[in-house]
Amino acid sequence: MQIIAKDVSYRYDQIGSEESNWILHQVNVTIPSHSFVSVIGHTGSGKSTLAKLIKGLIRPAAGSIGIGEQKKSNCDDKADVNNEVGLVFQYPEHQLFEMTVLDDIAFGPKQLGWSMETISEKAEQVARALGLKRESLQQSPFHLSGGEKRKAALAGVMVMDPEVLILDEPAAGLDPVSRRSLMELIESWRKTAQKTVILITHHMEDALAYSDEIIVMDKGKVLYQLPPDQLFLEHEDELIKMGLDIPDQVKLLNKLNRRLAVPIKVESLKEEHILEKIAEYYKKNEVTYGS
Ligand SMILES: Nc1ncnc2c1ncn2[C@@H]1O[C@H](COP(=O)(O)OP(=O)(O)OP(=O)(O)O)[C@@H](O)[C@H]1O
Ligand SMILES: [Mg+2]
Structure with missing residues (x-):
């Protein structure tokens, strides 16, 4: 599912007109269907804000965001959460709160009125795809390891079968083996199910290894949207100046x-x-x- 952000500006504090209030300034990005796009940028550059705008949790103060063929969110519209976009927040395991992993995964689908039978079936499929043991579904999420908790939280979003999956630092804090395994699972899901993945990351090796394109954000602006090889080979000095890491x-x-x-x-x-x-x-x- 294609995403087009056109001249999108945003500020959390709607009062006042000082330039400094703007968190995003005229952001233009096009994310093609079925692509893997990473978003990198210094802390506070607006990456998570862009993710919330695409998900429809907040609406642009100016400009528009088009998702797929029809859905378009203009600055005049009310915020409208888009169910075709799955957003996994940073440290999503902090939002696990149900008695069992299955109940946690079931939370979103229940809100949408799915039957318990369908939910269980889909939850098992997603758990299998993510490498979560079947018996884990009946356990308390608090009995899982860090990596398993992360997968359980991810399963709660993936069970809804979103067309676009936005992952905000999905591997932060995981050991290298769990990081690699999680990234491989996400990439194989994208390829098999023909989905679009947007990865927000500070980890340049992941951005390089998986992305078709990388979006570089700096102080609320999009500086580059380029294939990884071109970005790191041609703009290395600028990235270093911005305080970003480059691949080993x-x-x-x-x-x-x-x-x-x-x-x-x-x-x-x-x-x-x-x-x-x-x-x-x-x-x-x-x-x-x-x-
Ligand atoms: N709810 C909020 N209310 C007010 N300001 C906010 C809010 N959320 C974020 N901001 C501000 O917006 C700016 C961009 O934040 P955002 O979270 O989008 O950055 P980020 O690129 O995701 O950073 P990080 O890499 O640290 O996650 C920051 O200056 C931040 O302080
Ligand atoms: Mg962020």
Whole structure:
């Protein structure tokens, strides 16, 4: 499902007209159907605010947000929560509160009037897809590990089968193995079910590994929307200046290049491609390493 934000501005404090009140300034982004798009940016740059606008929890103060073919939220409309957009907040496990994991997953569908039979069936499917044990569904969410709690919270959103899934720092605080497993599950769900994923992250390796495009936000503005290789190879200095991290392979390549008379040029940031280019370079040149 495609999302188009057109000249979207927003401020939480509607009183006063000072420029400093604006949290988002004329944001324009297009997120194509079935794509994986990451949103990166310094803390406070407006990433979560953009997510809330797309979900319809808040409405733009100016501009419009179009979701899919018809649905369009203008600044004049009332805020209207869009059920086709699933939003998983940062640390979603803090919102687990029911007696069992199944009850927690069932909370959203119950509000929509689904039968308990359908809810149980869908909950089991989602739990299986996320690698949650069947018996976990009957347990208290507080008996689960951190990674399992995160999956249970995610299941509560995925059970509604949203067309667009927005994940606000889904892997924050998880160990590297759980992080990778969660990201792989999300990506495989997107591919198989043909969904659109928007990932808000401070983790550049995830943004690089999974995204078709990366949106860079800075002080409420969209600075870039580019494929990851192009962003990190062509705009590395700007990202560093903004206080953002860059992927390890870019750092390493640059370190190496600083020691070489003629720098190694790469077209992609895939590890194999970089290694190939380095090997090629060393074969071709009489390289003096070190300064
Ligand atoms: N409910 C609110 N009321 C008033 N101001 C808010 C509210 N929520 C966020 N803000 C302000 O809006 C700005 C953007 O916040 P937002 O949460 O969108 O940033 P973010 O990019 O998601 O940051 P982070 O990386 O820390 O999660 C910040 O200056 C923040 O203080
Ligand atoms: Mg945020």
